[in-house]
Amino acid sequence: MTSSGPNRRRTAILISGRGSNMTALIEAARDPQYPADIVLVLSNRPEAAGLARATAAGIATAVIDHKLFGKDRAAFDQALDSVLAEHGIELVCLAGFMRVLTPWFVERWTGRMLNVHPSLLPAFRGLDTHRRALEAGVREHGCTVHFVVPELDAGPIIRQAALPVLPGDTEETLAARVLAQEHVIYPAALAQVASGKARLEGDHVVFAPEAQAGARTAARS
Ligand code: GAR
Numbered sequence: 001m002t003s004s005g006p007n008r009r010r011t012a013i014l015i016s017g018r019g020s021n022m023t024a025l026i027e028a029a030r031d032p033q034y035p036a037d038i039v040l041v042l043s044n045r046p047e048a049a050g051l052a053r054a055t056a057a058g059i060a061t062a063v064i065d066h067k068l069f070g071k072d073r074a075a076f077d078q079a080l081d082s083v084l085a086e087h088g089i090e091l092v093c094l095a096g097f098m099r100v101l102t103p104w105f106v107e108r109w110t111g112r113m114l115n116v117h118p119s120l121l122p123a124f125r126g127l128d129t130h131r132r133a134l135e136a137g138v139r140e141h142g143c144t145v146h147f148v149v150p151e152l153d154a155g156p157i158i159r160q161a162a163l164p165v166l167p168g169d170t171e172e173t174l175a176a177r178v179l180a181q182e183h184v185i186y187p188a189a190l191a192q193v194a195s196g197k198a199r200l201e202g203d204h205v206v207f208a209p210e211a212q213a214g215a216r217t218a219a220r221s
Pocket residue numbers: 015017018019020021022095096097116117118126127153179182
């Protein structure tokens with residue numbers, strides 16, 4: 001169980017699946033010095049494997065099943081917003097949350113909602129990023145943590161990790177190396193935002209001087 005100290009930002013993680021990035025964030029937040037406290041994990045899919053992981057870690061969970069809302073995205077997002085308010089959430093981390101959010105919701109959380117994406121944005125927005133990177137023959141691939149804006153995978157970048165595409169790489173080997181880097185940069189980016197060392201100003205992220213250094217990491221493998 002994590003504690004909620006006075007200066008730790010109350011953070012919710014939104015998932016749809018296995019939740020390995022969620023787990024990386026929960027692990028980082030076990031440190032009492034970490035500036036965010038993970039107080040809620042919320043899924044739009046009742047069967048998401050990450051929910052059991054969150055419960056095992058002592059974190060409160062909630063499910064808002066998008067299927068119950070049919071095509072009504074606005075009602076789903078309103079339900080989501082209400083649950084976040086009930087838990088006094090200050091920051092939201094999307095971690096494999098495979099639902100497009102309405103502009104209303106995104107604008108309510110502007111500057112307070114982060115996403116991790118498995119490519120070096122602005123390259124390869126959307127799905128199947130590793131397959132498309134291999135098809136394009138890029139020599140470098142990676143992952144990005146960014147603030148969420150209404151346009152999909154388009155928000156201002158907080159942190160990236162780049163790694164070389166190796167001869168013989170498959171979608172699976174590349175995905176595994178990128179995922180390992182996601183687990184490094186997401187906790188680092190959340191720490192920057194929660195501590196106020198990275199913040200959204202208009203269309204750009206403004207960093208405290210000491211935070212700028214790690215904005216882009218080159219991984220060796
Ligand atoms: C991660 O690779 C994340 O970057 C990706 O889904 C995976 C979730 O894995 N997200 C997107 O593609 C969003 N556009 P996880 O559930 O193990 O964290």
